[in-house]
Amino acid sequence: MTEQITLLERCWYLSAPWGQEIPLFEVNLWERVYLKALRTFGYCSGFRWDRGQWVYLIELKNEIVQASKYGIITTGRMEPNTVEKPAYAIGDRVMLVNDAPFTKQRLVLGLQFVDSAWFYLVEWHSPMLDPNTSSFNSSSLVAEAELVRVMV
Structure with missing residues (x-):
């Protein structure tokens, strides 16, 4: 959970050179989410800033789908994993x-x-x-x- 807090804190301070304040994440890495359009659950395996909003990359069994905060429902449940913490954070x-x-x-x-x-x-x-x-x-x-x- 420490990695997610660090990423969230970094995101808040990222004020891109074009002068916009980027909002906080709605979802943590490895958080279980419900995809409304597909009516299924998946886990957040990444995110990216695109056209003024966060796009969440949700890992399903055999694919990765993209969704905005309006296309998902967060659960607050984290997937237990042994994945190493990313070397770089948002805003580095x-x-x-x-x-x-x-x-x-x-x-x-x-x-x-x-x-x-x-x-x-x-x-x-x-x-x-x-x-x-x-x-x-x-x-x-x-x-x-x-x-x-x-x-x-």
């Missing part, structure tokens, strides 16, 4: 390992547990560059090994 500043000539800092805007490993959604470019472009993805999902923490 990171750089891509292979981006050395540019050394551009990026923000972690999401995380997801897939195939026994953590992946991180990092900001690819600021939404301030072209906020009206919805077809261009402003973030990218990368493996932990591809990131380096930036100390501030």
Whole structure:
């Protein structure tokens, strides 16, 4: 449960460069939730910030589905697991390992547990560059090994 509290606290302080305050999570990692549309239960295996809201990644038996806070009902029950705590939290500043000539800092805007490993959604470019472009993805999902923490 400590990991979830840390992630929640980090999220509150993340005030992205474009000046918006990002709201707290509605769901904790590994919390059991009810998916209204599918009428079934699953577990939250990640989340990401997308178009002004949190999108929750819910793990079912054979797939991962996405849902907003309006598509789920939280239960408060946590799945017992032995998964290692993620190396990076929402709001951490990171750089891509292979981006050395540019050394551009990026923000972690999401995380997801897939195939026994953590992946991180990092900001690819600021939404301030072209906020009206919805077809261009402003973030990218990368493996932990591809990131380096930036100390501030």
